[in-house]
Amino acid sequence: MDDEDDLLLLNDTGENSSSLPPPVSFSEPSPMSTPAAAPLNNGLKAPPASLCWCFDLRSYQPYFDINTSDIKHRVLSSLHVWKRSATTQDVDYFLSDVLGDNPDAYGPFWITMTLVFVVSVTSNINQWVHSTEDDFESDIDSLLNAMWIIYTFSFGIPLISYFALRCLGAIQGINFMILFSLYGYSLTMYIPAALLCVVPSQAVHWLSLLVASLFSGALIFRNLVGRVMQSEETKSRAILGWFAGCQIIMFLCLKLVFYA
Amino acid sequence: MDGHMDGQIDSVTPTTLDEPVSETILRDLRSVYSKLRVVLAPSNVRATSYEDNEALKLLKDWDLWGPLLICLILSVLLSVDAGSHGALVFSAVFMLVWVGAAIVTLNAQLLGGSISFFQSVCVLGYCVFPLVISAFVLLLLHTFVNSIILDLVIVTLAFIWSTRASVVFIGQFISEERKTLAVYPVFFFYIFLSWMILI
Incomplete structure (x- = not known):
């Protein structure tokens, strides 16, 4: 599904493995503020094919692309352990409704x-x-x-x-x-x-x-x-x-x- | 280590190549002193816009001598106070200042702030100075009285003093909806240092 050298950072969410976005060049400026719900794998996530990516600040930027209100929401939701997902009624409220495809560091x-x-x-x-x-x-x-x-x-x-x-x-x-x-x-x-x-x-x-x-x-x-x-x-x-x-x-x- | 280099040696303008070493050192000390004054004077950091503020403009011309001096003084003061743990405390405080400042800066950069790495480390380092003063006062004070409440009051005052200037500085490089996220680590950095001074 993904290469050996970038298995950590690649967004391998299983279901969209066949439709990975084409790698976009890094000269493109990163979006300053993406809405929380939007998935972040818009090309920024694919690291360059050398070891240097782990020293490149830009490869971590997607995980810090988050606003104060999102953080507040996530911290508060992490205490609501009894909640169920609104769409599927599953117990994985935090992963499916709060984090979604957009985990942050x-x-x-x-x-x-x-x-x-x-x-x-x-x-x-x-x-x-x-x-x-x-x-x-x-x-x-x-x-x-x-x-x-x-x-x-x-x-x-x-x-x-x-x-x-x-x-x-x-x-x-x-x-x-x-x-x-x-x-x-x-x-x-x-x-x-x-x-x-x-x-x-x-x-x-x-x-x-x-x-x-x-x-x-x-x-x-x-x-x-x-x-x-x-x-x-x-x-x-x-x-x-x-x-x-x-x-x-x-x-x-x-x-x-x-x-x- | 001045962040400001012209690269051109003009015969008309006086160069710094043939001046005595003492003068070079004094010049650096003077620039450190003028930056310290900016950081310490609370009235200078009220302006919200960075470009309008003459005082903060001075800090744009970063150097690392000032932070190094401040950090060394703080480490020595605290290690003297720590007694047998001196060496450990010295290295811990020294590492905390530099690694902490680096992490806070990286965090601001990752959040999308257009801030220069060394400039931010420089400002964070200079803003430690009120805490150095409080550490010094505590060291003197402990020869006479040993009251925790008094210690707490002094360090809290120094903490507020330190945080104010640096928060204004870091805050202006970050978009409004992320300001809290960038400011929290700054706040945390000084809390950590204050705690090291208290114990």
Whole structure:
């Protein structure tokens, strides 16, 4: 369906694989503001056939072609996990109605960054409350820990899942950017939960992080389940188990590393 | 590292090739000083249009000496305050300023802003200066009193001071419907730095 060297950025949404747009030269100026609903694969997405495309700012621009109101809408919709798609009544409201063919990288990146900051600050306040003045550790460690743990979740897991799903052949209409966007937006609920963890009480920590994990897991599950279930039963069970496992590990990591 | 190069050496205009080194350094310091004044004076950044504003025009002539100086001073101040973690704090703050400024700028460019990379890094670097002042004040203050509320007030003031100038600067390169998206990372960059100063 697509070439070996540009399988990440190509918009392989399955159904329109035969009608890929012809590559357009890069001297063409990028559209400043495309309406949110319009698909973005208007030639900009096809990278040049060399390795240099990953250093070219323009190959990332389609994923930042988004307005404030769209981001606001997406962040709020990522909390409405119980909603169903308006057109098909399927449970994948976020993927089909909100993201559509237009995943962005802005939201996931900055949501993750915000979460890293909030987690490191609140875990530091917790440590500070529980420690005497002398044995208070520097914040840098918790900041670096938060950075690699949370970025592994929001970037590493979609990457591994994407390649695993591809190898298993169990992927229907999902490319890496959609998966990355979905995981990034699923972290939204963790931000208020981490803020709540300022309260130095174990019960509050467990409860708020559990609720956030359930929200995040529900968003990922509801949006992926329909697409994964189209493959064989054993395979789809294993895949769903993998997604659930990642969610549980993320939950325990946050709880035990930062709010112990 | 001046962003402004003529490329032509004319015998009529005085060249900088045969001047003493001290004069060159002083000239650079003077230009750093004049840019700092622009950033620090709050009345200068009220104008909404970039082209109309003489003060902000000065910043168009970017250099990286000022940000480097400011960043080094901040890193040293914070690492002195950190005690045994000094080396780690120094490198973390140094990296945070440069990588953070680069990410904020790239973000603005990706959002479609027609902004020059080094110019934006330069402005973001200069706007760190109020935070440097607050770090210095805190360092002095900690020899007398150790009150968290006072620390918080000082750093918050410095944060507002830092953010104001740079937000105006970054905001004018971005179309209206995306301004918040470009400004949020700027805001976040200074929050991060303020937090590093507080702890």
